[in-house]
Amino acid sequence: MACADVDMDIHGTDEELLRANRREPPMMRHYQALELLPDNKRPLHDLLQKQPAVLGSLQVVSGFLSVGVGIVFAVTQEMGESLFSLFRVSQLTGALFIVAGVVSNLLFKYPALLPVSLMVNCGCIIVAVVAACLISVDLAHWTQENDQHLRMEVLELCVMGLEVFLSAVLCFWFSKERLDKSP
Structure with missing residues (x-):
């Protein structure tokens, strides 16, 4: 103007x-x-040009998918059958990624949330790696009778891979923005 x-x-x-x-x-x-x-220029102008809200929205959607898979597991599987259902891996990672996506979406309106969003996304990566290890242990102990649960665990592993990729990209952008703005 x-x-x-x-x-x-x-x-x-x-x-x-x-x-x-x-x-x-x-x-x-x-x-x-x-x-x-x-x-x-508004605060975080260069970062907001990269549209982190789009990746945050994808995090929210994949988080809801994870929670949905976790609910299906909780209904169809006994508690002690797998580590995946015992530790409620899917619900935990889904809830964390929903929170991370919402915080990433709020950056446009509240730029002061940048360090919080960076920490939440880093925490999501760590929790997802631990969850992937638990799923891998379940897949190693796979038996013929729980074939359908195996497919759902593989689906959840793929969804977590997408979530980790989104969080890694956001962490890279956020840390780069923090380093550029630090004196």
Whole structure:
């Protein structure tokens, strides 16, 4: 948006009277900005150009998918059958990624949440790695009778891989922004 400091008074009324007496068409006048002033950049402008809210929204959606898979596991499987259902891995990682996605979405309105979002996303990566290890142990002890649960654990492992990738990208962007802004 352009701004200018221009005198807005209309000058030249004598010329208009002379034109009116000679029956010439009136002269059109318009105002134009003479000096462009730069726009003020908001905090985290460069980071927000990368659209972290989109990745945050993907985190929320994948978190809901994880919670849904966890609910299906809780209903269809005995508590002690696998580490996945015993420790409620899917519900825990899903809830954490929902929180991380919401915090990443709030950065546009509240730039002071940048360190919180960085820490939450780093924590999500750590929890997801531990959860992937628990799922791997379950997959190593796989038996023929729980074939359907195996597929769902593999689905959850893939969803966690997506969540870790999203969090890693966001952590990289957030840490880069923090390093750029530090004195």
